[in-house]
Amino acid sequence: MPYYPNLEAEMARAGVMRKDVAALLGKTPDTITAWMEGKESGFPVAYAFKLRNELFPGLSIEELFEPAA
Numbered sequence: 001m002p003y004y005p006n007l008e009a010e011m012a013r014a015g016v017m018r019k020d021v022a023a024l025l026g027k028t029p030d031t032i033t034a035w036m037e038g039k040e041s042g043f044p045v046a047y048a049f050k051l052r053n054e055l056f057p058g059l060s061i062e063e064l065f066e067p068a069a
Helices: 005-014 018-025 029-036 045-055
Strands: none
Touching: 018 029, 018 045
């Protein structure tokens, strides 16, 4: 189960893959997977904002990165 289900859903709708996020943020796909699965304490704030600003500007950061219940 993804730690950020809203982010996963928005990525799927937009056709964005984890490797695309990795390239955008200058990280490895393994790092992105670890963040998206809630390992390593999740997305660092600066990277979360960059991802939102670049790919999902119409969404709030709270909505996009709301953790799974």
